[in-house]
Amino acid sequence: MGSDYIRYPIPRSSPRRDARNGLGTLRAMNIVVFVKFVPDPQGTPEMGPDHLLVRGAAGALDPGDGYGVEMALQLAEAGGGEVTAITMGPDEALAGVQRALAMGVHRGVVVTDPSLRGADALATARVLAAAARRSVFDLAIAGVESTDGYTGTVPVTVAELLDVASVTAVRRLEPDGDDFRVERQTEAGYDVLTCPRPAVVTVTAGANEPRYPSLKGIIQAKQKPLERLTLADLGLDAATVEPAQSITAVIEAPPKAGGDVVAADDAGIARLVELLAEAKVI
């Protein structure tokens, strides 16, 4: 097994090339944001006959990605630097990058290839890692997990493929000399970590208030550099992204029978108390 994994060395950015800004502590950073175009989060998800999620034009930038875009923009505004949004997906996925560009991201990259249909987490990570390593970056940001797939593993897999540090579930990040100071949500509360550059981090929902694109931003987005890449452009072949997972059976879960819905008057409250008593919890 050990022989067939793929590793991508990544060039480290040189601290020398970074001009110091007026604050004296921040430096320009190149930041990558991984974004995903997901089916309308308010809609009802559907599975096609091929057992893949139906992905149509009705979709949006994953709401969980807005926080990462916002964090990248704030860091670039404070210290200078460039933010690149990278996505993988069908033609419609371009809309996710366009939203990020309209928010203020400087350039976009869309990887589209027929052989990526049904890509699993490892294939997705290989593609995103290959796209990210085309330029030197200090920080790559993603959401904790996508709203449609909830896999939650792609960003750390990308970090390992690129041989860089990572911190997941980040609610706060600031540059700290050559490192980052990062607050990470934990089951007990939160941890503070020191993370070397370059790094991949995942940002929790609620870490900030993602901005809405302004009219000016939407117009400017159309002029911004946007690259469309295929697998071949990334130097990958179809075998590298062949999914190792396939759905073999689909079962409709028996719907849970609803009970009574009643008005919250004294009789309703009395019924609730009775239910607690029947459950022997009071």
Place this chain on the structure above:
Amino acid sequence: MAVWVYAPMTPEGPHPAAFELVTKARSLGDEVGAVAFGPGADDGAEPLGAHGATTVYVSDDSVFTDHPGRPAAHVLRRLIDEHRPSLVLFPATYDARDVAGRLQALTGSTLMSNATDVLAIDRARTEIFGGTTIVDVALGGPAPHLVLVRPRSFAAEPAGGTVQVVVVDASVEDGLKGARVVERHAETAAGPKLEEAKVVVAGGRGLGGPEPFALLDSLASAIGGAAVGASRAAVDAGWVPYSYQIGQTGKSVKPDVYLAVGISGALQHIVGMKGSARIVAINKDAEAPILKMADLGLVGDLFDIVPKLTAAIASRKLAV
């Protein structure tokens, strides 16, 4: 055919879900290995063995807690190269997810998230679309298959038997250690643990702010032995800490009674509580999805209902 379980260490010992996975692993392979890394791992070997692990690979090294994810993935990869298990199960916690995610880059083997059952060494089950659809997934590619399993998918059952403890070389070169923890902050609530409480009272967006959670605290203490939780919306808004969160990204609970207060019932949330024996919902919106799955739904203003309910429970307890 060896099936392994990655057992994340907590200050109280191996994560409870590790015992569930070891129990399940007994039915999947003839050898059951467990891997426990971090301070306390030595002492964790015995209970893991008692649940059916035949071999436990341990290291007490603090590198695993000082540097989350990366050292564990590299040391685990060395063990896998040496012993070649067919399947490695991980509890779906943030920390274990980081280890598994790193590991799939190193082994090139496939990683499945959010499994609710493991059917064979090459097949697992998950629920999608908020639990309305169950899918079976075949796992291919190089061994070992890696599967992240939602906690509380199986019951933990002691098995007895003897366990072989193997102390693992934890050396990792500095360049592979990654981010380092410099401070830890606990924000854990008082009262019983969410996953263990017989009653869970959970609040959502309908509470409108952090203060109304005091109403839920009062209700929980009137019931007695109840824990207070929250939906992702309330946690994202910063009203209560992440340790309260119930749902896909938070904890899974299966109490005797689940009381959803001001929670609409997003798919994200339902995944974490639908296994509850009884579900009660209090919501001002008669169309809220949570009411469709509740055994009893009360439609009205929670700021009116919750204090009345608390008083009614307290007076019933006095009367009995």
